[in-house]
Amino acid sequence: MSTTAIFINLFALGCLVLALVKDKGKTKQSLGVAVKSFIRILPTVFIIIVIIGLLMAFVPPDQISRFIGEQAGFGGLLAIAGLGAVLYIPAIISFPLAASLLQSGAGVASVAAFITTLTMIGVVTLPLEIKELGKKMAFLRNGLSFIIAIVIALIMGVIL
């Protein structure tokens, strides 16, 4: 087990002990929520793992790096950021996918842009956001998020 995995498990254990000390009933309820979300997210996790396996076996790294690698340029970055904004994948699933893309030749900037727009911008949830908060705020937030995602990605590409 990697240090990171150990750290995450210890952190969860710590939270669990604290919660148990504070309120047994609520802790039980929390674990119920955890089991339910685990069951719900599991098939999606499995699907993405199968896709990663196929991706690594069939798509040669030079193809990946041609489209979203360093040499893909700004157009490639915009395209992958747009894809992230439109897609609706749970963020937790997007990280292994991002790792596999990085491993097979994708650029840091592209991967950062993809994850950032994926989480920050919700085209699927946009109608709801407009309904609750109004057009002005919803469009401003989502539009500006796209721009800052690109900026964050470019900085990441430079510093990493």
Add this chain to the structure above:
Amino acid sequence: MPDKNKPRQEVIRGYVLFAVTLIAAAIILWIFPTKITVATTTAWNYFLEMVMILPAVMVIMGLFSVFVSKELVVKYLGKTSGIKGILLAVFFGALPTGPLYIAFPLAVALRSKGASVSNIVIFLSAWACIKLPQELVELQFLGIKFMAARLALTILFVAIMGIFIEKLIEWTDKKRIGVSQELGK
């Protein structure tokens, strides 16, 4: 009870979709047997990495969603402003308390409690992209440097965006008030 059946159907659909993906993958690999080793070892490695952290991540999410009540968030965020407000908005947004669509009504409640526009935008954006369990999974798969750099940059730019949107909305509202006052004369 329709409320209980709908999520169950979604879960079943998820597993059916997984079965279809698995069968499709098996057929593809059966056609290209030379790719089997790479595909299965890669998938297995990612599976192991995921299995080691997923239960823990789910426990953390479950605990926070039950223990941090919506009332608590509204109570604290409604009245704090300035740097403290920004930090608090990021903090509450980052707590793993549910999907984004839960945050919209919460943002409306915040607004009626007098929270500033910048805090609401920062809170929403943090809720969307700086979730604690997400950061942990990012740490596991992409490493500390990637995760920390993206986290720091995201907090910084989300804060700037929040303040910018607030100023912009204030400015357009003022212009509109100015116009209506002139019309009233």
